[in-house]
Each structure stands twice: as C-alpha cells, then as structure tokens.
Amino acid sequence: MGELSDAELTRAAQAGDVTALGVLLARHEAGMRGVAIAVLGYTAEADDAVQDAAVVALRRIGDVRDPAAVGAWLRMVVRNACRARLRSTRDIPVADGWDATAATLATPEQLLDDHALRDWVWQAIEQLTPPVRLVMMLRHFSLGVTSYEHIAQACGLPVGTVRSRLSQGRAKLAEALRATAASAHDDAGALAASSRLDALHTLAAAERGEFTRVLADRWAKDVVLTAGGVRAVGSDFLARGMDGDLAAGVRQRPVHVVASREVVVWEMDLLNPPDDPDHCPPGVAWLMSLDRGRVVDLRLHHAPRETAPRTPTPGQPTPRETGPAAPMAAVTASGSN
Template structure:
C-alpha cells in the first residue's frame, strides 16, 4: 500500500474509495429522476457554464419560475431516490465520464477529418432531433450541415467540461473562431444530449452569451 500513488491532498485509500462510492451512488439517484427534473438538476449542480436560473431556463426553454419549481421538486425527489438506491449496485460514474471525455475529443477529431457523418451514423439515432431554444430545427442532415458549416468557416471546438449519465450527457465546448472573424460564433456551446438505447436521440445546443462590449471612454 505504501507504493500506491495517492492524491496530494493527503486522502487515504479508504477516503478515496468512499468518495468514489458516494459519487456512483449520487449518479444512480440522478438517473432515477424523471427527464423533466433530471435536466435542470444536472445543469444546476454538475455543469460549469449553465448554472444560473436564467441560463437553465434558456437551456430548457421554460420560464425562470418553472426552473425554480422543478429544482425544488427535483431536490425532494433526489433525496427520496438516494434512500431508495442506497443498497443497490452503482455503476462506475468516473469511468463513464472519462469515456465521454474521450468520445467528445474523438468526435471533434473525426469531424475535422471529414468523418463526422460516420460518427453520427455510429452513435446517433437515425431519427435524432437537433434543437435550440426548445425548437426542433431538423435532424441528421442539419446536424451534419451545421458541423460542416462551422468547420468551413474556420471555427473549432474544444471540450471544457463533461457531464455523463446513462440517459443524459452534456459536453461544454469552447468555440474558437478564426483570427479574421473573431465574432463568428459565441464563445461557447453546450451539447445537451439525451440517450435512448445507448444512442443519442436528442441534441439541444445552448450557446454561451457573448460578452457585452465595454463602452469606450468618452472623449474629454
């Protein structure tokens, strides 16, 4: 045991094991929630860029008052789900998240090689719906065209944060615009994706707000 590398925070093997078990238990309870309650809870407590009530409302396409109500319901249901799943086997949430990080990187790399269509065929439902602002914009063809359009314009994406459950995955991306068109896209986008049978069947894109320009000082 003395030769096992441990984190620099001084945690013991027992403490590390306990933290991993707790993480897996929490995710099992999250999965027990209804999709309507699961999404705002995950965004509020597990994402990094969609945490305010206003941002969650925009991502879920509901009023802020509805977000408050759903989060209140979700917290109550989550507490019950923790009790109900305490004695069950819990899937390895860390491994699932690491795999999703890898998938995000591989998806973007494939897109840059012109192979995004193959990824979509392999990992997405044939009837996948692409949404923004709660509105269905299209399906597979629009998903492919959107990625191709961004790449053709010189826009690249870089994963910043990943939240991965069995039924809901969030990839938070930085959007890197070309030097000659720095305002082509907002600074970031979140791919909020639901899964059915292990395949992505809904992709909702939530773009980060563009920072407001600082007004130039008045001439004296």
C-alpha cells in the same frame, strides 16, 4: 446509529457509509432550516437553500476537517447560500458559492471523484426522470449553465418550471438516495470519462470529414435539434451545420462533461478563426438525451459574449445579428433554403 456522535457519524460518512450521512442530515435539518428562515424569512427561497445544502453535503462531506463541528459546517453552507441569493438577482450555484477558496481548487465533478459517495449519488440521479435529471445536472454539476435563467434558456422552459423541476428533483433525489443506498452502483467517473472520449472522437471525426459516419453510428436518424430558437429534425441538418462551421474555421474544445446513462452535457469552448473573432460566442453546451445509447435530442445553449458588440457601420448589422450564434450554426441557414 442515532446514538453515535456527530464526529463518529461524519467519519463514517466520509468513509462511504450512506446511512450515517442520512442520520447527520436528519439530525441537523432543523438548525439548517432555522438559519435559512432567519436570513430569508418564511419563503420558498429558504426551502431551496436547505435543499441545496443537502446536495452539497452529499458531494462534499469529505471536505469537513473537524468532524465534531459538522453541524456548524452545514449551517454555514446554508447561510452562505442565503447570502448569495440576497447579494445578486442571479442565482449562484451553491456548490461554488459557499466556499470560494475551495471552489477554485476543483470542479464539482472532481470533488465527486474524490470520495466514496460519488457513485451512490450518481446512481440516485439516474432514478430521476430525464427532464428533471437534466435541470439537476446543469444546476449542480455543469460549469457555465447553472443559474435558473441560463437553465431556462438552455432547456426552453420558463424560469418557474426550472424552479419547480429543481424542487421536484431534490425531493426525488432524497428518496432515490435512500432507495439505492444498498445497491451496486455504476462507476460515475468511468461514465464521464467515456463520454469525454466520445466528445473528443466526435470532434476529431468531424474535422476529418467523417461526422456523417458518427451520426449514423451513434445518433438517431430523426434526432431533434434545437438551437437559437430554431428546431430541426434529422441528422442531415446536423451534418450540414457542422460542416459549415468547420469550413468557416470554427473549432470546438471540450472543457467539461457531465454524464448519466440517458442525459449527457458536453460544455465546449468555441475557437473562432483569427480573421473572424466574433463568428461564434465563446462557448456552447450540448444538452443531449439518449435512448439505448443513441442521441435522440440535442439542444445547444451558447455562452453569452463577454465583450460589448462593436459599433456597426451605418446600414450594416452587428456580428450578433448576422454571425452564427452557435456551433452547427449552418443548421439555421440550411433549414431556410
């Protein structure tokens, strides 16, 4: 296969030939690394940019319009990733940052669904350990928890640990991709669709007053919840928290789902009541770890407020100080009673 041209390899990769894609990445690795070093110097950031570009190639090889120019396409992915790092202190997800026009057309999940490699990629992601898999899923497939800082906050980790796990994840992903290339793969699209239905059914059941039943059926009795710096154990905390939010008029709407067999992320819009628009932040991500299909660990990460807090009346705290910072915010109150 190494004797084939770039155009032939690209067409084969777009048709689902995983070996062809591996040959392309190996063939152009030196050029990709050269671009990263030219822009960022001999730094860990340069290595990260090359590794990110490899992940982008796995997900978006179907977007290459000129197969003979795939080398230039790969170098462009690296170059734009490097420039994004230089322009901002915040990390911009490579998949969304390298081509702003293409990024507006589809989400990363939709791009995966559009070509034959998606199930192979997800099968490889399943081979990662759950802690590494979670940071990889957030970085490359979530909508709002993609920067190193936000991932660190969501997972309760130092930023350095996030960087380390992402580096481990990219290296392990490459190994897993090679190891799973010839195996049968789960239907990643069906898994995500099933998880989205689960999110919708869970919220609908909660609004009917049946959240306790859902917890008993699908969640571990001793599930661990971490939210707003508070850690609680047991499904009773979750039930009281959800009931408190619903009583306050807060509703949740799923906007994006990322799912593997043992790690699931539900990203939600938070819809506050008209008479209390600052009750909750605009969104929340549910980061769930599963064991044999049951949720055993839940971390809630809340989207930052986009508007500046209003000036409080003297002696009266701001909404950010008093209002629940998340769905199931009553967990905090119930845990202190």
